[in-house]
Amino acid sequence: MFPLLPKDRLNFIDKVVPEFQRRGLFRAEYESGTLRDRPELARPENSFSRPPVAG
Numbered sequence: 167m168f169p170l171l172p173k174d175r176l177n178f179i180d181k182v183v184p185e186f187q188r189r190g191l192f193r194a195e196y197e198s199g200t201l202r203d204r205p206e207l208a209r210p211e212n213s214f215s216r217p218p219v220a221g
Contacts, residue, residue, distance in 0.1 A: 186192035197204060 187194045
């Protein structure tokens, strides 16, 4: 027998997560932008935007 049944995951999502959100223990919304944008790191140059090297 599996330790968790497929419905257990759905019950957790439907019942426990909203309670955590109500208590401020789990975020209800995500910030916009990418992981690189959040700490404002420099974006590396796109290697595909450069003209090809002749040779």
